Structures are given as C-alpha cells and as structure tokens.
Amino acid sequence: MARMHTRRRGSSGSDRPVADDPPEWSDVEPDAIEERVLELADQGYDPSQIGMKLRDEGVKGVPVPDVKLATGKKLTEILEENDADPEFPEDLRNLMERAVRLRKHMQENPQDHSNKRALQNTEAKIRRLANYYRGDKLDDDFKYKHENAVEMLEE
Structure with missing residues (x-):
C-alpha cells in the first residue's frame, strides 16, 4: 500500500504477538x-x-x-x-496542532514551499479525518478552519 501524499510505498512495522490472556507476570487487578x-x-x-x-x-x-x-x-x-475522554480525538488534535505550527512558520517564512505543501497535506488529512468523526465524536456542523483550530487548542 502506498503512502497518502507521495508515490513511495509505506514502511512495514512489526505486529504484536497474538495473545488471549495477559501474561502471568502482570497480575494487576x-x-x-x-x-x-x-x-x-x-x-x-x-x-x-x-x-x-x-x-x-x-x-x-x-x-x-x-x-x-x-x-x-x-x-x-x-x-x-467515566466521562474523562478528551474533547477531540487524539489524532485529530495532533494534526491540528501541527497545522497551527506550520501556518505560523509559513507566516514567518513565506518562501518555504516544501512546508507550504506540508501544510496543505496536513489540512487535507484534517478534513478527511473530520469527515470520519463528524456526527460521532464531532458536531454535525464541525468545519475545520485555522482560526477555529487556534481557539480550540488554546482552551
């Protein structure tokens, strides 16, 4: 399977061993x-x-x-x-933090074209992930905008 925003193949990772029971040495209640x-x-x-x-x-x-x-x-x-779950899913929040950082970098360095592309890719991932979570973990009217992301992350 190829990566999302490049033509290269993805790197394979190791799989966790299949287990049905917790190990004997970890006997925590x-x-x-x-x-x-x-x-x-x-x-x-x-x-x-x-x-x-x-x-x-x-x-x-x-x-x-x-x-x-x-x-x-x-x-x-x-x-x-126990009502302790985060307001936003962790993966979406991390992507929004990255987009805010990249946008700030782009304002300071407008000629940085590779990071401009990285910002476009990151925001595309955010929109795709927002569509996935919309209605379930996000409001039906949630729409990603940079200004809204900055406000959400400051809270």
Missing part, C-alpha cells in the same frame, strides 16, 4: 488499572501517553503490557465510561 488510567487522565495525559505510562511504569510497580487484555476494555472505552 482490572479495577486498579482503571483507577490508574483515570488518575493519569486527570493529570492531563493523552490516551496514547497513558498506555505508554502503564507499559513502562505500571500500576504499583507492576507493568501492564496491554490494557485491553488485562481489563477486557480499551483504554478509550474506560475513559468514555
């Missing part, structure tokens, strides 16, 4: 994991950062390699159940 997830969410961590913290630091010193195997629920499901 699901309730303790959910408490830690909510604690990290209150501290302002994104879902991907919470997953890495659980993998590296764990709960009470015991690492949690896979939240879904340990609890039976995805990390985002845990956040949604």
